[in-house]
Amino acid sequence: MAARVTTTDRVLASLRESILSGEFPAGSLHSIYRLADLLEVSRTPVREAVLRLADLGLVTIERNRGVRIRGVSVTDVRSVFELRLMIEVPAAAYAAAHATDDDVRLLEAELDGMRDAATAGDESAFTVHDRALHETIGAVLGNQRAQHEVAALRDSIQTRGASTLHRSRGMPEILGEHVPIVTAIAARDATAAARHMEEHLVSTASLLMAQAATPDDPAPESGWADRLRPHLYVPDGAASPPE
């Protein structure tokens, strides 16, 4: 099963990396020709990779113009994070209810990794551990399809330096949002885990939306997440009545 790595895969990974790292700025226009020339392969694998990227929503193909790197709009961020809320909040609650001691140890290890990276000022490592932490929480549920979906959602908005790192929050703040999630899971408190995961995602989304906002693309309302909130997960007390 050593799925031999094909040229298309390498091109796909390379392009994805170039887009996510910001080497290809959002809105820029490229052609299959130039990309093929740049990567020193023929146009076919490039075309196939671009088609798949278009499916993932990272680029759009403009007929007879080229492929344009998609920027993230406020609506994009909102759509993605609503989905992440719908998936990751229940996942966090489930993890709290069903995590083994080994799972908890893994979570705390990732948290330590984030802490170390934060003190070392290593943003790259910090992001890696951040991602791994979320994936470890999702892994408790054991739904590979959900895992893959969350990863795709994450990719689709992490274009460019659209990380929240530089502009808005520092690593300590982000770390601070993750700590209570892990603490709640370790305490087997599903309610708290869900609440903290929700707060983390909403916080991140709000900042990303503020970054993506432009004069015409309307600024995000403050309580944007409330519309979904009462229907997501009700931590304590009775289910909130409709409206």
Next chain:
Amino acid sequence: MAARVTTTDRVLASLRESILSGEFPAGSLHSIYRLADLLEVSRTPVREAVLRLADLGLVTIERNRGVRIRGVSVTDVRSVFELRLMIEVPAAAYAAAHATDDDVRLLEAELDGMRDAATAGDESAFTVHDRALHETIGAVLGNQRAQHEVAALRDSIQTRGASTLHRSRGMPEILGEHVPIVTAIAARDATAAARHMEEHLVSTASLLMAQAATPDDPAPESGWADRLRPHLYVPDGAASPPE
């Protein structure tokens, strides 16, 4: 913006239809050559379409063997429906809380369509209205990405005659599961809408899992959905304590 329909798109749609309709049985092996010959196009658009189908999980590409039509395993059904629960249950609750009168009218129209198709014995039309009903509920949320994802999830397991129609349930039973959902939305009762949507999805998933079960692929446990249930949406009373 009249996105000209390209050959690849037509091939993709055609193959998808052939797989979903059961014309290409699950597990069967085809080659790009034969498919291209069959559809009277060259191998390139067929290859591109197949790659996208592989991304969607409908087929797997076996190197130097051909493309194999993926059957659905019990695990597949479970993964897909867990995700659908996480998305569609909140969506139903949200729809109940925020649907306009026009939305409700649309829902009832689709329900009528299902009823007519049921009495006429038209399974194809019934399926169309079933799908449209779910999409209309999702449309109230207005999250296109979520809509698209649900559609993809639906496709990925509706391979073959894996509809629940023939073997297990008749159209009246399925219709009967949809009626209370629409009723609850019309009554603006989010709690009931969520509960009925959940019951519908769990019921459908259980039947599909029973169909997909084989001697070695373990039969689905009865209370399989319970593990997620307390973390999904808590209709009434306090949140269930973590275990």
Next chain:
DNA sequence: AGCAGCGAGACTTCATGCAATCCCCTCGTC
């Protein structure tokens, strides 16, 4: 100065060639 029409360039898109790879079947040997 502004606008319309036209031509050249470029890009996507589909078709086909070609090589490398892998499976399977047969034949030979133990």
Next chain:
DNA sequence: GACGAGGGGATTGCATGAAGTCTCGCTGCT
């Protein structure tokens, strides 16, 4: 009779050619 090796055949995967189509800039006219 069983096991292993080798060859034929088929398939994927990459490269390149050819054609159709759209965009953009230039030129000429108003």
